[in-house]
Amino acid sequence: MTRTTVRIAMNGVTGRMGHHQHLVRSLLALRAQGGLDLGDGTVIWPEPVLVGRSEHKVRALAERHGLEHWSDNLDAVLADDTIAVYFDAQITAARTDAVKKAIAAGKHVYVEKPTATDLAGALELARLADAAGVKHGVVQDKLFLPGLRKLRRLVDGGFFGRILSVRGEFGYWVFEGDWQQAQRPSWNYRTEDGGGIAADMFPHWEYVLHELFGPVRSVQARVTTHIPHRWDESGTPYEATADDAAYGIFELDGGIIAQINSSWAVRVHRDELVEFQVDGTEGSAVAGLRRCRAQHRAGTPKPVWNPDIPDNTAAGSFREQWQEVPDNADFDNAFKVQWELFLRHVVRDEPWRWDLLAGARGVQLAELGLRSSKEGRRLPVPELTR
Known part of the structure; x- marks a missing residue:
């Protein structure tokens, strides 16, 4: 069995949705089942790196779930070459700038919706991600x-x-x-x-x-x-x-x-x-x-x-x-199912259509x-x- 580790910067997971649905019920649930088995002897192992503006909150969340990696410095996390994916579940007003930074750092991006506060901002994210050649997705749970x-x-x-x-x-x-x-x-x-x-x-x-x-x-x-x-x-x-x-x-x-x-x-x-x-x-x-x-x-x-x-x-x-x-x-958690598809897209380049342009349609x-x-x-x- 070959284990492929995917390190994921998770920004905004001290909030209700980011914590319960994306961290606990998706990525931690995948780890609890031994990772995402691709069926050919390969397992994707998601490794969350928690990010937040409040050092106290993000550290407490990491300790609560036994996670070793966390930070209140987004720029430092994005500068880490071992981080492959940036996930954003912040309030909408804070999302655009953070996602731009992640794209500029060459990270694949997966974000909650709405992707931006206006259509111009949403389209800019889609075009920047395409130009950077990174994979990108929007939660459509x-x-x-x-x-x-x-x-x-x-x-x-x-x-x-x-x-x-x-x-x-x-x-x-x-x-x-x-x-x-x-x-x-x-x-x-x-x-x-x-x-x-x-x-x-x-x-x-x-x-x-x-x-x-x-x-x-x-x-x-x-x-x-x-x-x-x-x-x-x-x-x-x-x-x-x-x-x-x-x-x-x-x-x-x-x-x-x-x-x-x-x-x-x-x-x-x-x-x-x-x-x-x-x-x-x-x-x-x-x-x-x-x-x-x-x-x-x-x-x-x-x-x-x-x-x-x-x-x-x-x-x-x-x-x-x-x-x-x-x-x-058997129907698994909706957020977890889409996370599995996105991770397969990142690791294996499997088909994926819920990208930032699809997110822009919603905006x-x-x-x-x-x-x-x-x-x-x-x-x-x-x-x-x-």
């Missing part, structure tokens, strides 16, 4: 969730016939921070720090729609700040300058219409925190994080509007008339969504090229 992987199976199998529409609901109530602590960091609600739900979630919706149903060709959106006053991590009140809800209509290739509501000011009355309903001429499906249920044309009930009697009492509730789509596979959609809301009109989404 929702593609690897069990629910969406089962939905993809239905799409690829032709289950829907001609797809007509997609309806998405995402969100939950994020506490204001006064009487209960907020579940999200306060920077998410400040535009000046790169916050806002459109900037955060429209990049997700772009790659979900693009990969499963087709490119987005136009967007019409309305964003708003439902909760204007919040309290930060220290209990200090502040004004929320960023949007906490975004309502979007997207037109895709083939005339497919997608409607997706995103909100941090909504109470959940659905089975999962995000759900997509896809309707087609031959069938429909509802997919969430883990589950996917489908209803074929032949099994579709025939409701008749009559508000004077309970709906569908003879055949049971409408929900009961949908069929569960089986797993038919573009968010930027156009915000502009659409401001101008009150539908906007075309130009195709990006290298």
